[in-house]
Amino acid sequence: MKPLHRMIVLSSTYRMVSSGGHAIDRRAGGINPPIRTTRAASPAVEAASPAVEIGGLTPPARRNQHVDPDNRYLWRMNSRRMEAEIVRDSVLATSGALDISPGGPETPESEGQTVFRRSLYFRLTPNEKMKLLELFDAADPNQCYRRRESVVPQQSLALFNSGLAIDRARALAATLSAEAAASGEPGGEAGFVVTAFESVLSRAPTNEERIACERFLTEHTELLQHPTRTPFAGTGGAKRPPAPDPRQRARENLLLVLYNHNDFVTIR
Amino acid sequence: MQHPFPCGRINRRAFLADSGMGFTGLALGAMLHQDGIARADEPTAVPPLTKGGPGGVVGQPHDAPRAKSVIWFFMLGGTSHLESFDPKPALDQYAGKTIDESPYKGAVVDSPFYRKNVRDFAGVPRDLMPTLYPTQVAFRKRGMSGIEVSDWWPHVGGCIDDIAVIRSMWTTDNDHAAQLQFHTGRHIFDGFYPSIGSWVHYGLGSAGNNLPQFVVMGQPPGDCCGGVGTHDGSYLGPEHSGVELALDPAAPLPFGTPGNTVTVEERRSQLDLLERLNQLAGVEYPADAALRARVKAYELAFRMQMSVPEVVRLEDETAETHNLYGLNDPAAGTVARQSLVARRLVERGVRFVQIYHGGGGGGSWDAHSNLKDNHQKMCAQVDRPIAGLLKDLQRRGLLDETLVVWATEFGRTPGSERSNGRDHHPYGFSVWMAGGGLKGGLVHGATDDLGFHAVEHRHYVTDVHATLLHQLGLDPRRLAVPGQKRLDIDYGEPIHEIIG
Numbered sequence: 001m002k003p004l005h006r007m008i009v010l011s012s013t014y015r016m017v018s019s020g021g022h023a024i025d026r027r028a029g030g031i032n033p034p035i036r037t038t039r040a041a042s043p044a045v046e047a048a049s050p051a052v053e054i055g056g057l058t059p060p061a062r063r064n065q066h067v068d069p070d071n072r073y074l075w076r077m078n079s080r081r082m083e084a085e086i087v088r089d090s091v092l093a094t095s096g097a098l099d100i101s102p103g104g105p106e107t108p109e110s111e112g113q114t115v116f117r118r119s120l121y122f123r124l125t126p127n128e129k130m131k132l133l134e135l136f137d138a139a140d141p142n143q144c145y146r147r148r149e150s151v152v153p154q155q156s157l158a159l160f161n162s163g164l165a166i167d168r169a170r171a172l173a174a175t176l177s178a179e180a181a182a183s184g185e186p187g188g189e190a191g192f193v194v195t196a197f198e199s200v201l202s203r204a205p206t207n208e209e210r211i212a213c214e215r216f217l218t219e220h221t222e223l224l225q226h227p228t229r230t231p232f233a234g235t236g237g238a239k240r241p242p243a244p245d246p247r248q249r250a251r252e253n254l255l256l257v258l259y260n261h262n263d264f265v266t267i268r
Numbered sequence: 269m270q271h272p273f274p275c276g277r278i279n280r281r282a283f284l285a286d287s288g289m290g291f292t293g294l295a296l297g298a299m300l301h302q303d304g305i306a307r308a309d310e311p312t313a314v315p316p317l318t319k320g321g322p323g324g325v326v327g328q329p330h331d332a333p334r335a336k337s338v339i340w341f342f343m344l345g346g347t348s349h350l351e352s353f354d355p356k357p358a359l360d361q362y363a364g365k366t367i368d369e370s371p372y373k374g375a376v377v378d379s380p381f382y383r384k385n386v387r388d389f390a391g392v393p394r395d396l397m398p399t400l401y402p403t404q405v406a407f408r409k410r411g412m413s414g415i416e417v418s419d420w421w422p423h424v425g426g427c428i429d430d431i432a433v434i435r436s437m438w439t440t441d442n443d444h445a446a447q448l449q450f451h452t453g454r455h456i457f458d459g460f461y462p463s464i465g466s467w468v469h470y471g472l473g474s475a476g477n478n479l480p481q482f483v484v485m486g487q488p489p490g491d492c493c494g495g496v497g498t499h500d501g502s503y504l505g506p507e508h509s510g511v512e513l514a515l516d517p518a519a520p521l522p523f524g525t526p527g528n529t530v531t532v533e534e535r536r537s538q539l540d541l542l543e544r545l546n547q548l549a550g551v552e553y554p555a556d557a558a559l560r561a562r563v564k565a566y567e568l569a570f571r572m573q574m575s576v577p578e579v580v581r582l583e584d585e586t587a588e589t590h591n592l593y594g595l596n597d598p599a600a601g602t603v604a605r606q607s608l609v610a611r612r613l614v615e616r617g618v619r620f621v622q623i624y625h626g627g628g629g630g631g632s633w634d635a636h637s638n639l640k641d642n643h644q645k646m647c648a649q650v651d652r653p654i655a656g657l658l659k660d661l662q663r664r665g666l667l668d669e670t671l672v673v674w675a676t677e678f679g680r681t682p683g684s685e686r687s688n689g690r691d692h693h694p695y696g697f698s699v700w701m702a703g704g705g706l707k708g709g710l711v712h713g714a715t716d717d718l719g720f721h722a723v724e725h726r727h728y729v730t731d732v733h734a735t736l737l738h739q740l741g742l743d744p745r746r747l748a749v750p751g752q753k754r755l756d757i758d759y760g761e762p763i764h765e766i767i768g
Contacts, residue, residue: 019552065555069751079556131522148496151561152511153480154522156569160538161523166530208548216541220534229531233577236527257538260566262546262559 018077018268019061080267081149084136085119087265091165092116094200095172113163113237132158159260163237169256170240172199176255177248189217192251200258213254220250329472329741334705334768335671337614338468338736339607340622341654342498342675343646344447344489345631348404348690349679349698349719351643354435355407355416356719359682363402367683370400372718381438381721386694387455389443397683397691400718404640413709420647423655424674429709430658430667431702432766436713436722439678439694439729444630446677446694448494452502453730453758456494461758464733465620466501466508471742472619478575480511480568481619485606487627488512499622503752510622513576515605520580524573532574539570579612580605593656599645604653611660614670619740625650633676637689658702671704671736682718696722699732704739707768730760738762 008014064075071078082090092098097116107115109123112130122130129138135158137148159165176195180187187195193213197205205213224246243249258264350356362370367377376382377396388394407416410425415433417425424431441449445456452461462470469482484499499510514520526535543563550559582595582605593608594600603625610621626632626646635642654674661667679697680690696715702708713725737744744759 017552018556069555079553079558081558135522148500149558150496150500150509151558151565152509153565153569153572154512156562156566157521157523157573160535160566160569161526161573163527166526206548209545212541212544212548216537220537223533223537226533229533231528231531232525232535234525234527236525236529237523238527238529242529253534253538254541257542257545260542261549262562263549265562266558 013074014077016075016077018079077268081151082136082265082267083147084133084138087136087159088112088119088132088164090264091159091168091259095168096175097168097171113167114239132162132164156260159265160256161236163239165256165259166236166238167240169259170238170242170252173243173248173252173255177251189214193217193254196251196255196258200255201261201263203263216257217247217250217254220253221246224249330743330746331741333739333741334669335703335736335739336669337618338465338620338671338673338704338740339610339614339657340465340620340673340675341650342447342450342622342624342677343631343633343650344493344624344626344628344677345444345633345635346446346678346680346692346697347633347646347676348635348639348643349435349693349696349715350403350682350690351405351418351639351680352421352647353417353433353698353700354679354715354719355418356403356682356715356717358717359400359719360402362400365400366398367396367400367718368398370718372716372720375716376718376720379716379721381695381723381726385438385440386442387440387457389441389445389456394442394691397681397685399683399686401682401684401690404643411709415709415711420643421651423652424658427655427658427702430662431700431708432706432710432712433698433700434712434727434732434763434766435696435698435715436725437679437697437699437727437729437732438722439697442678442692442694444489444493444634444677444692446493446692447489447631448497450675450677450729450732451494451498453728453733453760460494460497460500460502462502462504462508463497463499463510464736465499465510465622466504467733467737467744467747468620468740468742469508470501470504471737471747472740478571479579479613479616479618480513480572481617482508482510482622483613483618483620484510484512484622484624485515485609486603486624488624489627489631490629493630498624503749510620511572513580513609515580515602515609520576521572524576535570539566542566579616580609582608589660592660594652597652599648600650600652603650604656607653607657608660611657611664611666614666615664631677634692635680635689636685636691637687639680639689642689661703667703668705669703671706671739672702673699673732673736674701675699675732679719682720693720695720701732701735701766704736705768706735706739706766710766712763712766725763725765727763728757728760730758731763732760734760734762735767738767 411429501508593604
């Protein structure tokens with residue numbers, strides 16, 4: 001199987017970007033020249049070139065979008081949403097908390113918010129499912145069918161409101177601030193934004209993103225100093241209190257936003 | 269640090285995506301323009317709809333609607349038509365005899381309808397259950413119309429004058445994936461297609477309030493039988509899928525609150541940043557349905573978390589209303605709460621409320637044995653709440669604009685399954701509809717003397733879809749998306765005889 005896998009993942013078809021049908025290498029900071037697929041595609045479907053872009057799509061990509069909206073001829077990569085276990089594990093891994101020790105007895109699903117083992121090791125039976133995983137279309141323990149990739153508001157609530165997400169964002173903010181202070185190059189809010197993007201989304205922010213986030217940190221710090229505010233009802237699942245310093249709390253809240261970013265759960 | 273756009277200028281891609289149609293409307297708006305598809309949602313500049321012509325008014329139905337909302341009860345597992353809405357005295361008369369020994373020999377297996385359309389999951393036809401099994405419950409005439417309803421449905425029977433019973437349904441799946449088929453119109457072998465609720469959501473769009481417009485309660489079918497495919501948007505996109513709602517006012521939605529260490533103001537500010545960041549990162553993906561859906565989902569999630577607890581807080585209702593639905597009845601309590609929440613949802617403008625009963629695995633109505641115990645128990649869970657809902661809608665003047673559907677994936681065999689139960693039966697079965705401008709106190713269609721084949725006014729499941737779409741003012745043939753072919757059978761025909 002390995003040579004086959006190698007052939008698939010090294011093919012130009014597999015390496016195309018999900019946006020417009022050309023190969024991309026973000027590390028190089030730009031878009032590579034177009035790569036025509038070796039697979040015999042429909043003559044109507046062209047390999048896209050990044051020449052002139054309108055509304056985010058190159059003209060060939062726009063034509064392809066019209067001819068083959070479902071991407072049957074693989075003129076671009078399909079975007080996928082992370083599977084449930086990967087969503088949870090990634091929140092933990094990016095905040096440095098994932099326990100990767102292998103094996104051992106299964107962990108009760110009720111401890112999914114507080115025990116940081118890989119999601120794989122939690123109990124999953126017809127009656128005992130971790131809600132967080134279930135919301136992101138975890139596998140049915142009884143049956144062997146294809147998983148679905150739903151997008152529902154409850155997933156948004158889970159990533160914004162779960163104790164896991166809130167606690168990990170707060171913890172990661174503390175770590176990043178401490179690291180910046182220890183390095184002797186605090187870097188200010190701009191430096192924090194870059195580190196935050198790299199930690200959570202594994203990429204640097206674009207200029208526009210960085211500006212938006214810096215403005216958020218400033219305005220949010222002011223907001224948090226405002227005396228009249230309305231707390232949400234209930235106790236929620238978070239165990240870790242927010243930072244008392246408004247500036248640090250704004251950083252925590254920025255990280256939680258990044259955990260909710262579309263790019264966090266999407267594989268391009 | 270690289271600084272490609274000095275002075276804080278935005279790049280051209282971002283500008284073009286931001287301007288004009290706006291982010292979420294971009295790809296879809298363009299597609300709608302070029303294909304002239306009528307669909308209601310974002311207030312894009314789709315030209316006004318003229319009857320019979322292309323185009324569409326946003327948020328407007330195709331024709332004058334008679335109904336605004338649908339409440340859709342679905343019994344999972346297969347409710348016996350023979351013990352609910354389709355009495356067959358011949359079963360008692362020839363009980364214990366085989367079909368061949370009865371005068372109806374030939375009427376069953378020689379019928380052109382026998383196995384004509386049925387595609388069996390296992391690949392081999394299900395056995396014919398030849399030994400006729402007597403009706404397990406008495407029927408009596410009810411209401412002014414005198415329609416016979418079984419004694420397991422006394423409360424629904426009491427509302428029969430508001431109900432149009434359809435006794436001539438048929439479907440093509442002889443196994444529980446007929447649950448999926450009833451909602452999508454397609455056999456599971458054909459794959460997954462948009463569910464009826466998602467078509468309504470697609471056609472009428474959001475009324476722009478704080479609640480999801482397609483709400484699902486109860487446990488959905490097991491994955492064997494379509495799973496959440498029965499309320500899924502399929503190729504319409506995930507934003508048209510049903511939103512599952514729980515009844516607990518403290519937590520109607522999982523993760524419904526971040527807790528009191530977080531304030532509403534800071535969350536609002538976070539959401540604004542999130543939307544901006546998704547917008548910036550999404551410039552390269554104007555046609556990404558999942559991204560579009562996720563952006564919407566966050567806004568809706570925030571509004572939902574503020575307004576849903578109020579909807580499921582049933583203490584606001586009087587004790588008399590609680591009693592009407594059977595809220596304190598141990599058997600009926602769950603469906604009673606779901607039904608009352610359903611009324612509160614449609615009062616607040618929600619378009620489609622889908623309530624599953626008996627979910628999980630093949631479904632709890634699946635009485636291969638112990639049919640009497642099973643159906644008695646299952647009916648007691650739903651009869652009073654559904655009737656309570658009909659009465660409550662009626663007295664509030666909501667029944668005219670709310671169409672209530674009661675359905676199940678198939679009926680049960682006239683013959684016994686070599687025991688005290690009945691097998692699956694897709695050849696003829698009953699459903700009913702009420703309100704929303706339909707006639708009441710009416711029986712439409714008929715099965716043969718054994719209750720085997722639907723023989724008069726035969727209706728495939730999509731005729732139910734077409735009927736409710738018609739009442740909502742939507743023309744199924746104009747509900748389409750580019751690149752997705754629909755078949756004649758997908759559209760169905762409205763059941764004109766029951767339309768008032």
